[in-house]
Amino acid sequence: MIVFDLRCGHGHVFEAWFASSNAYADQRETGQVECPLCGDRRIEKAVMAPQIAAKGNSKPDAPSPQAIRAALEQLAGQQAKMLEKSTWVGTAFADQARAMHEGTAPVAQIHGQASLAEAKALVEEGVPVAPLPFPVVPPKQVN
Incomplete structure (x- = not known):
């Protein structure tokens, strides 16, 4: 064929x-x-672009540990910059996010803690939330 x-x-x-x-x-x-x-x-x-398979015993180059570290540091820096304009609300996060979504609280940038069940409920309700890529130390626990 x-x-x-x-x-x-x-x-x-x-x-x-x-x-x-x-x-x-x-x-x-x-x-x-x-x-x-x-x-x-x-x-x-029509003109065809040939498909040349990669050599079976070759692997694409994996990023170096330094490149991975640099990417993670950049991502952590972006998260820290974003959190500068956000208010820590601790375990009240789910309640406050829901209240803002329902219009019973003023909209603001917040971050805090939510259980997996609380996070799933927020998503199911259409509340715009997202997990942070890196853990956040609560302000009272920072040395």
């Missing part, structure tokens, strides 16, 4: 499988090959 990328007279490109190159030529000559989008039978082979 052989696969060809084909193009009709209207510019539609599609893929078709044939038993051989000769089978394609024979079917094209007899008008058996047509564009599946518009039915045009003016068909030519």
Whole structure:
């Protein structure tokens, strides 16, 4: 079997499988090959990009430990910068996030703690929340 990328007279490109190159030529000559989008039978082979498989025993290069560390430090820095404008609400997070969502509390940037069950309930209710990538030390526990 052989696969060809084909193009009709209207510019539609599609893929078709044939038993051989000769089978394609024979079917094209007899008008058996047509564009599946518009039915045009003016068909030519389109330019194909070859697919060259990677060597079976090769692996993509893994990022270096230094690159991973640098990426994590950058992410932690972004989180710290974001939290500068956010208020720690501790274990009251779920209640306060829900209240803001319902309009019974003013909207503000907050962060705090929520149990897995509380977090799932907030998501199910449509409250816009997201976990932080790094743990946050409560302000009273910071040395």
